[in-house]
Amino acid sequence: MRLGATAAIAATVVVATAVAAAAPPRAGILVPGRSLGGVALGATEAQVRAAWGDRFGRCRACPHPTWYFNQRPFEPKGVGVEFRRGRASALFTLWGPDGWRSSRGLRIGDAAARIGTLHGPVIRVECGGYAALTRKDGRAVTAFYVVDEKVWGFGLMRPGVPACR
Numbered sequence: 001m002r003l004g005a006t007a008a009i010a011a012t013v014v015v016a017t018a019v020a021a022a023a024p025p026r027a028g029i030l031v032p033g034r035s036l037g038g039v040a041l042g043a044t045e046a047q048v049r050a051a052w053g054d055r056f057g058r059c060r061a062c063p064h065p066t067w068y069f070n071q072r073p074f075e076p077k078g079v080g081v082e083f084r085r086g087r088a089s090a091l092f093t094l095w096g097p098d099g100w101r102s103s104r105g106l107r108i109g110d111a112a113a114r115i116g117t118l119h120g121p122v123i124r125v126e127c128g129g130y131a132a133l134t135r136k137d138g139r140a141v142t143a144f145y146v147v148d149e150k151v152w153g154f155g156l157m158r159p160g161v162p163a164c165r
Contacts, residue, residue: 022053024069024078027099030106030154032119033137036091037079037100041140041156043088048081064089071097080165082157090161092143093153100154102144108153112146119144127164134163 028037035041039051052069059066062082070078077097082090093100093108101107104118115122115133122133122144130152132143136159143155143163155163 022051024052030102032142033140036156041088090157092155092165096152108151110151112149115144125163132163
């Protein structure tokens with residue numbers, strides 16, 4: 001019994017250490033149809049906390065629980081996640097964070113014309129001040145956010161979840 005208690009305490013310490021070390025990625029990768037910044041679409045709240053940590057703001061006016069992880073305090077750049085039924089239904093970057101790219105080499109700041117070249121055909125959705133260039137990738141929608149015809153961010157969402165953030 002004593003060995004079991006020691007193992008349980010050790011496991012708790014390992015998990016607590018991992019969560020304490022977790023932070024929103026300073027630079028991340030979009031894997032179309034799969035993940036953003038190391039978090040998979042469909043991740044639980046606990047999985048998001050394990051990857052990005054506990055330092056996040058909650059959206060008060062959003063229709064679904066939405067968390068914002070800022071790279072630096074009081075600066076808008078970072079990542080966000082929306083949950084439906086306790087699982088990540090949308091993952092998205094905020095305010096064009098530096099160092100982000102897609103798994104095919106598209107970088108924030110690149111010309112929007114590179115999206116089609118690297119990721120194939122997209123459908124443009126006007127979002128008021130910016131556009132989401134979207135494509136269906138399996139059971140997900142991948143969004144490339146564009147401002148002034150430059151890549152400004154990335155998103156990944158379940159079909160039926162709005163691409164405009």
